[in-house]
Amino acid sequence: MTRALWQRALPRTLLARNIALLIALVMLSQVCSIGVLLHYVQRPRVERAAAVFATYVTTLDSLLAATPPAARAVLSARLDAREQLPPEADAAPRPSLMRAYRNYQRGVFLDSLRKHLPADMPARWQTEGAQRLWIRMHAPVGGAGGSSLADAAGHVSGHTSGDASSHASDHVSGRMPAAPYWIALPIPEDAQGSGLEAAILLSLGLGVLAALAGYAIQLHLNEPLRELTRAARRVSAGETPAPLPTDGPSEIAAVGSAFNQMTRALQEAEATRALMLAGISHDIRTPLTKLRLSMAMAMPQGGDSSFVIAAESYLDQIETILQQFMDYAGSGEREEAQAGDLNALIERLAGDFAGLGHAFELSLGTLPPIVYRPIGMMRLLMNLMQNAIVYGGSGLAVRTWATRDALTVAVGDRGKGLSAAELEKLKAPFQRGRNARAHSGGTGLGLSIVERIARLHGGSLQFHAREGGGLEVWVVLPVARA
Incomplete structure (x- = not known):
């Protein structure tokens, strides 16, 4: 105590x-x-x-x-x-x-x-x-x-x-x-x-002068720490910061040198991971494609195609699972951020889902142009809208609004599935809810991918009970004006 x-x-x-x-x-x-x-x-x-x-x-x-x-x-x-x-x-x-x-x-x-x-x-x-x-x-x-x-x-x-x-x-x-x-x-x-x-009185004055001198010295020592903090935040956002200076005091120079070495190691690990993912994607998808072709050629003319249809369904699930792993591993860190209109992206995706028979009610507020990664943001919105269709079923809606410091995208449904508290636990990778047992092909990475992309943009993922019943998933992004 x-x-x-x-x-x-x-x-x-x-x-x-x-x-x-x-x-x-x-x-x-x-x-x-x-x-x-x-x-x-x-x-x-x-x-x-x-x-x-x-x-x-x-x-x-x-x-x-x-x-x-x-x-x-x-x-x-x-x-x-x-x-x-x-x-x-x-x-x-x-x-x-x-x-x-x-x-x-x-x-x-x-x-x-x-x-x-x-x-x-x-x-x-x-x-x-x-x-x-x-x-x-x-x-x-x-x-x-x-x-x-x-x-x-x-x-x-x-x-x-x-x-x-x-x-x-x-x-x-x-x-x-x-x-x-x-x-x-x-x-x-x-x-x-x-x-x-x-x-x-002179001694007290000298004491005050010593305190002011110490304050100035501490400010000088804190500047490298602030630079280190800014560089670390850029690394966590998927960016590559400029190397920190190493010409200061030996202790600060040692920290800067260690951070630069860590950044280089992360870049090398990222390059190795990208190469490995590309190899996995090629090495697995190639035999899957050959398997599809072999099954089509082996089936006799006019024979029962139920086996082929079931097998192709399983192959599609394997493709989906593989793509989810690729999405989670990538999450768009290497994608270049661009300024754009988020409402326009939402309207385009809502039109695509409407073409598939899933209508989303849109209530889009005035949003300032923000800087985001287009593919990553599209993947985030598609995952949320797809989850609303699969697990909510009805009352599909997307609304947006902006405050002084942030803008929010809310994807809602009228389903009676998981609560907001249960969904918070599903942010962890490979976690699947009790309502996902009837749906095959999932890996428990959907919300993890969404949260990872949101954090990549400096935002957060929140769950709220929807007025009138159902659930809303909020993506809160900081306003970074173009």
Whole structure:
């Protein structure tokens, strides 16, 4: 069950399968490359940047602690020092597929930074608005002079660095507060990773380019296969295709060479078969003719001719059987196709049968001229009409019609013999129906010959129940306009 589902999920054509496999391999290689780059190159780089940044932060914290209160207030104001963390800095980044790598690198940097900083110095990455890193510094040592840090920071908000210095110095009086405070620092470039996103996009672009190149290569490889398919169809239609080229890649050249060798072998076999059939026809018909003549000469004048009549009937059956074998073996493959009017051929055959006392009702639609083998098509129609006479007996009719892609010839009767399902089995050679027991001289090749000629013209043989009773045999031929 799983295998059947897997087979249905696969693309139907070799081109689509190869392209899908190529894309999967390219994407897998890109994912593996990016995984190796992130784990063995980028992650250690971000962790080193976090370690260096942690050293810088701890050094800055020590310097601020050792700085006189007045200078410390000025420096803290320049660093946007605040007693409370801003709300935008405490918000978690929104999940986004486009920012997945940045969020991953941000997490790596913060985790590594927290490992190198003291536990009482948390860090927050502000993603809303400006990209800044907030670090909570230790509480300053109490001392004389200076206003509160919050006042100094509040008065420098919205001013330049020079204004911040003057405002902070104006408010340095009293002693510094004992509470820890937060300062904002710029994010190191190694922690942002904007360059790697471009590398990922470039890798994806190269993957798409590789898939397109594979598609072009596969199209180039598929062209010889299409030529082979066309040549094989021509061979199956009884034609002789031109030899396939053998100057391409060695694998394709080997296939073309093998096909050309097979075509030559088929041509030789066809020539041998034609010679053998001609020999059989000559070698059997010659003694049959001599036998007829000998019986006529051996019969005394005025004698009972019933034996001669019976013998000639048996000889006629032998001739008929021999001709059916010849027809089945030949089926018109070597006959040249010509453009013609199928309705005119049907009318001529219906007139011939009418002369023998078998009238066919004709309902012929407008048919486009098609290319067919005249003798083979005549043999096909004669077999169908003869079968209708022998096994149907009444309600003989032939009708034709055309659609956009095909034309159909339907030969019908009102007999109550075999059903359409039973007739389908009689397409096989040497199969005779139960209603053929009362008819001698058959070989079970009639419908096989009809189907073979229909397939030779690219068509098919179908059986349908006739409206009002009886059976219709349809010959459906593709429209190949002259």
